[in-house]
Amino acid sequence: MVFSSIEFLLCFLPLFLLLYAVTPRYMKNAILLAGSLVFYAFGDPGHLWMLIVSVAVNYFLGLHLARGARLKGKDKKQKKKKLEYKRKILLATAIAGNIGVLAIFKSGIMAGGLPLGISYYTFRILSYLIDVYKGEETKETSFLRLATYIAMFPQLLSGPIASYGEVREELYEREFSARNIQNGLKIFTAGLVFKVLLADRLGLLWREVQVTGFESISTPLAWLAAAAYSMKLYFDFYGYSLMAVGLGQMLGFSLPSNFKNPYMAGSVRHFYRRWHITLGRWFSRYVYIPLGGNRKGEWRTLFNLLCVWLLTALWHGNTLNFLIWGMMLWALIVMERQMERLGAGKLFSHGPLKVFPHLYLWFVIPISWMCFAITDLPQLMTYLGRMFGVVEGIRVSTGDWKKALMNYGALFAVGGFACTPALQKLFRRFKDSLPGMLLLIALFWLCVWRLQVEGQNPFMYLSF
Amino acid sequence: MIFWTAAGIVYLSAVDDWQVYAKPLEQVKSWYEDIRQDFRQAGNVRAEGTLWRTVSGEEGITVSGAEGEVSSVPEGPFLPRAGGETSPVEEGSSLPGAGGETSPVTEGSSLPGAGGETSPVTEGSSLPGAGGEASPVEEGSSLPGAEGAASSVPEDNPASSAGFPDGGGPAGTSPETSEAAGEAAYHTVEDDYFADAVFIGDSRTVGMYEYGGLEETADFYASTGLTIYKMFDSEIVTVEGQRKKISVEQALTRKSYAKIYLMIGINEMGTGTVESFAAAYKEAVDHLLELQPDAILYIQGIIKVSTERSEQGDYINNEGIEARNEALSQLADNERVFYLDVNPVICDESGGLEPSYTFDGVHLKAQYIDLWKTYLKEHAVIYESN
Numbered sequence: 109m110v111f112s113s114i115e116f117l118l119c120f121l122p123l124f125l126l127l128y129a130v131t132p133r134y135m136k137n138a139i140l141l142a143g144s145l146v147f148y149a150f151g152d153p154g155h156l157w158m159l160i161v162s163v164a165v166n167y168f169l170g171l172h173l174a175r176g177a178r179l180k181g182k183d184k185k186q187k188k189k190k191l192e193y194k195r196k197i198l199l200a201t202a203i204a205g206n207i208g209v210l211a212i213f214k215s216g217i218m219a220g221g222l223p224l225g226i227s228y229y230t231f232r233i234l235s236y237l238i239d240v241y242k243g244e245e246t247k248e249t250s251f252l253r254l255a256t257y258i259a260m261f262p263q264l265l266s267g268p269i270a271s272y273g274e275v276r277e278e279l280y281e282r283e284f285s286a287r288n289i290q291n292g293l294k295i296f297t298a299g300l301v302f303k304v305l306l307a308d309r310l311g312l313l314w315r316e317v318q319v320t321g322f323e324s325i326s327t328p329l330a331w332l333a334a335a336a337y338s339m340k341l342y343f344d345f346y347g348y349s350l351m352a353v354g355l356g357q358m359l360g361f362s363l364p365s366n367f368k369n370p371y372m373a374g375s376v377r378h379f380y381r382r383w384h385i386t387l388g389r390w391f392s393r394y395v396y397i398p399l400g401g402n403r404k405g406e407w408r409t410l411f412n413l414l415c416v417w418l419l420t421a422l423w424h425g426n427t428l429n430f431l432i433w434g435m436m437l438w439a440l441i442v443m444e445r446q447m448e449r450l451g452a453g454k455l456f457s458h459g460p461l462k463v464f465p466h467l468y469l470w471f472v473i474p475i476s477w478m479c480f481a482i483t484d485l486p487q488l489m490t491y492l493g494r495m496f497g498v499v500e501g502i503r504v505s506t507g508d509w510k511k512a513l514m515n516y517g518a519l520f521a522v523g524g525f526a527c528t529p530a531l532q533k534l535f536r537r538f539k540d541s542l543p544g545m546l547l548l549i550a551l552f553w554l555c556v557w558r559l560q561v562e563g564q565n566p567f568m569y570l571s572f
Numbered sequence: 573m574i575f576w577t578a579a580g581i582v583y584l585s586a587v588d589d590w591q592v593y594a595k596p597l598e599q600v601k602s603w604y605e606d607i608r609q610d611f612r613q614a615g616n617v618r619a620e621g622t623l624w625r626t627v628s629g630e631e632g633i634t635v636s637g638a639e640g641e642v643s644s645v646p647e648g649p650f651l652p653r654a655g656g657e658t659s660p661v662e663e664g665s666s667l668p669g670a671g672g673e674t675s676p677v678t679e680g681s682s683l684p685g686a687g688g689e690t691s692p693v694t695e696g697s698s699l700p701g702a703g704g705e706a707s708p709v710e711e712g713s714s715l716p717g718a719e720g721a722a723s724s725v726p727e728d729n730p731a732s733s734a735g736f737p738d739g740g741g742p743a744g745t746s747p748e749t750s751e752a753a754g755e756a757a758y759h760t761v762e763d764d765y766f767a768d769a770v771f772i773g774d775s776r777t778v779g780m781y782e783y784g785g786l787e788e789t790a791d792f793y794a795s796t797g798l799t800i801y802k803m804f805d806s807e808i809v810t811v812e813g814q815r816k817k818i819s820v821e822q823a824l825t826r827k828s829y830a831k832i833y834l835m836i837g838i839n840e841m842g843t844g845t846v847e848s849f850a851a852a853y854k855e856a857v858d859h860l861l862e863l864q865p866d867a868i869l870y871i872q873g874i875i876k877v878s879t880e881r882s883e884q885g886d887y888i889n890n891e892g893i894e895a896r897n898e899a900l901s902q903l904a905d906n907e908r909v910f911y912l913d914v915n916p917v918i919c920d921e922s923g924g925l926e927p928s929y930t931f932d933g934v935h936l937k938a939q940y941i942d943l944w945k946t947y948l949k950e951h952a953v954i955y956e957s958n
Contacts, residue, residue, distance in 0.1 A: 114592060118592045293576065315932075318932070319931050319932050319937070320783070323937075324938030324939050503942070504938075505938070508782070549576055549579045552576070552579075557587060560587075560592075
């Protein structure tokens with residue numbers, strides 16, 4: 109069940125909120141966990157047991173990893189050494205086990221498809237285990253609390269990957285109030301609007317291009333479609349993350365935000381500090397920094413970055429195109445670092461030259477997203493070839509991009525505006541005023557209506 | 573919050589009529605009925621006191637009759653009532669399982685669109701299944717479609733044997749041609765043949781317009797989502813020097829054509845039956861001939877979808893398309909109205925659109941539109957109007 113579905117919006121959410129509201133304080137975690145399992149079962153009943161087993165096993169692993177607080181007696185040092193050794197082995201096993209399961213499913217060896225949300229809950233579990241091992245986080249003795257952290261439905265399927273420390277306090281004590289619900293609902297609506305009114309509709313241009321076939325699109329259309337896909341991906345994921353944050357707030361959690369206007373960045377490096385922030389943070393915390401980060405010289409830094417991007421690529425998928433995507437980004441980041449060392453940063457930080465970093469980003473990111481989107485390699489080559497006019501087109505209709513601009517121009521404009529911080533400012537400024545609220549309410553029900561019409565007739569947009 | 577809920581209530585009452593909740597409620601109700609039923613049966617069995625009946629009781633349909641008989645025999649007061657109540661419910665629940673039970677609910681309660689859509693599909697796919705399904709398959713396998721029809725022409729009309737692509741063996745005439753009044757004489761022509769032609773249709777024809785290379789030659793009255801029902805009233809034709817588009821009806825009264833190509837029908841798959849669709853189509857054909865008295869009309873069989881798309885489980889499936897195409901082929905008289913079916917050229921051996929020719933399973937990729945166009949050029953009728 110996705111957030112932007114009628115079942116969720118009109119059945120699950122109201123019903124759950126009602127139950128949650130009448131549940132006494134000390135039972136709220138239990139009802140949240142139960143609701144989350146139901147939520148999961150709606151999406152992927154076949155793999156529900158995996159989630160449960162995974163949580164249970166890791167709960168005990170966490171308990172064991174935290175051992176070693178009390179040490180007494182003569183051979184304290186020896187004992188401590190032994191214990192440390194044990195804990196290290198245990199951590200290695202735990203990581204290998206969790207990653208192993210994830211890898212088996214990602215590589216497609218197991219039939220039956222990827223269990224829903226496994227990439228995300230595995231990462232949450234790992235962050236908890238590692239934090240406990242390092243002593244940065246105390247172990248969670250309550251199974252219920254740990255399970256709620258890992259499986260709570262707002263962040264269960266696609267993040268944000270909140271670390272245990274971020275939600276720990278709220279798992280013990282959180283505020284459930286009308287004000288929180290209202291604020292959460294506002295954020296949720298913003299996300300829903302991004303998803304239903306922007307992402308889904310921008311996605312249609314990308315789909316049209318796929319239907320036409322990459323061999324037969326003009327070069328301008330190839331760029332337009334790449335831009336449309338870039339925006340669609342952003343609003344899809346940003347919308348989802350906003351909905352998750354909004355839901356979290358309704359229940360009394362403050363989940364971390366996942367996006368900070370990434371398309372307004374001036375370099376690939378900054379882009380990925382603003383795009384899917386919680387994932388980037390995860391890799392930085394548990395891969396990049398343990399490897400030494402940037403403290404061991406330039407060559408070592410580049411190697412560490414390579415590791416991060418290889419893993420990031422693998423995490424997204426096991427086909428070759430993701431590897432190309434990751435390596436391209438790594439190469440760009442390496443290049444940016446060298447430019448920076450040569451002093452290019454200062455050059456482009458003042459005056460009219462400031463626009464160049466943005467142009468550069470808007471040039472390379474759509475290309476990288478095409479590598480991300482097109483899993484079939486020959487097709488990817490065709491597409492990139494068409495973008496640069498290298499591959500000869502077959503039966504190209506030369507005016508196709510004008511038609512696309514006519515149909516999607518307005519959407520592009522709105523989408524472009526929504527990529528800037530201006531929209532967020534407007535949202536913050538007006539979300540509590542009466543007209544703002546009325547607008548949000550109207551938008552919410554407009555989205556519901558859209559979803560319903562599409563649900564009854566999937567060809568509302570895609571009629572033939 | 574209050575506003576929110578209020579707006580929701582207004583919305584649900586006005587737009588949706590609370591159907592979101594009605595359906596699950598009906599579902600739950602039917603589950604409840606089932607369970608109550610089971611309990612009652614279990615009660616009966618216990619009253620009987622024999623074990624073997626419990627075993628058979630779980631098997632379902634056969635028992636209901638047997639049990640009615642058994643229970644009516646021994647005990648007095650409440651058993652007949654139970655038996656009487658059993659049978660109607662049993663009927664409902666045993667027939668096509670849960671699916672059969674829910675769909676009438678949808679139909680009955682509201683959603684004229686969705687409800688109407690679900691039921692006819694079953695009809696559409698199952699009705700002609702016996703007859704209609706078999707014959708097109710035979711056609712496809714025994715001879716390469718209309719090429720077979722074409723190759724039969726020389727027998728009657730040696731003059732027209734000129735530019736045949738042949739390759740289709742001297743196989744027999746296809747069923748629909750032999751049934752029809754005369755047999756069509758197809759020629760191979762060049763692009764200029766389409767100079768006095770108009771293509772009317774849905775997104776498939778839009779594809780032909782955009783990527784067929786005929787946009788300068790022929791006229792296209794095509795729009796995504798066009799259906800036979802609304803064809804004439806759809807305002808989709810641009811006129812030079814005019815912003816507002818005019819309807820197909822108006823356009824056809826303003827300009828006359830010698831050939832009309834019709835490719836329409838995929839969007840109608842979800843509505844009506846084969847018969848009602850064919851009737852609407854026939855009406856449209858008659859009206860077209862009326863509006864364009866000098867034109868010949870090519871009815872193009874609906875392009876099929878890929879087998880993968882067909883098996884997705886909605887009303888867009890190849891069995892349905894075949895059934896409707898079969899009905900369309902009957903509309904040809906081979907004097908002014910001809911039936912062309914491009915499917916054999918672009919379908920694989922499973923009978924669906926060749927997967928490499930399409931992304932979405934419904935539309936030909938731009939570069940393969942040529943296959944269709946070539947087919948049309950090889951199946952042209954030279955018609956001399958008086």
